[in-house]
Amino acid sequence: MDVIRAEEMGMCFGVRDALKVVDAIRDPSRVTIHGELVHNPVVTRRLAGAGFRQSPEGDREFPAPTPLVLITAHGVSDAERRRLEAAGKGLIDATCPLVRRVHEAARALEAEGRHVLLIGKPGHVEVRGVVEDLGRCDVIGAADQVRCYESRRLGIVCQTTMPPDVVDEACDRIRRLNPRADIRLVDTVCLPTRMRQRAMLDLLRRVDAVVVVGGRNSNNTRRLVDLCRQHRTPAHQVESASDLEPGWFAGVDTVGLTAGTSTLDESIDEVHRALERIGIMQQAGE
């Protein structure tokens, strides 16, 4: 069995930079990470081992028990920033600049008097951060959630990790159901997400099955799995090599390997080596 790696995969620069910020912290016991730094249990366990406190994503501890609070790459609303500062917390900001761009674009559209539509996963931490600073905003998770809006001025932004085809479909439907509206789209899907999706489509043309490495709670990892399934290619999501089951690869000549943006290089390499071992075992007829 051959293993082909996607040309673009794994950690994006936003996650790498956030990890560098964390690595530079001298005294982790003074810092609470506000939500999950990345949606990856390997990283989460490592941070806990180093002595960082971490608020669970859905239930952020407030006020944090430490004097310093680290804002993750997913960002938070200005309102939340103010709440933390009012509670006397020092902020260490690891917000990805491409997430900041979504906040700025949404606010600018609202300042133009537009009703903001955010194409993104309802409840996702990045989405919550953007929505909380706006007077009014509809979050659209998929095209079938689009409706005819009262406002004749609409502004569209996207969660950074939304698949471009989902965004295109939702935008088409917004235009179709609101034919008289003045619509402005600021496409804020981030470049690393686009490149990974494109590499994935390329990979799908060359393989019989795909292994996607990433946390089960990682939205962009799940999106990669969905993309495989849409193209009728079997996909297996694993967090580490120990999740691999040799039986998945019976009759598979070529397997593709890709990973979500919060996956460590070492996890990808470990899964790659394990797949090669499974291939050798297949050849030996074991």
Ligand code: SF4
């Ligand atoms: S996925 Fe995109 S927006 Fe999110 S941290 Fe990575 S580069 Fe930034």
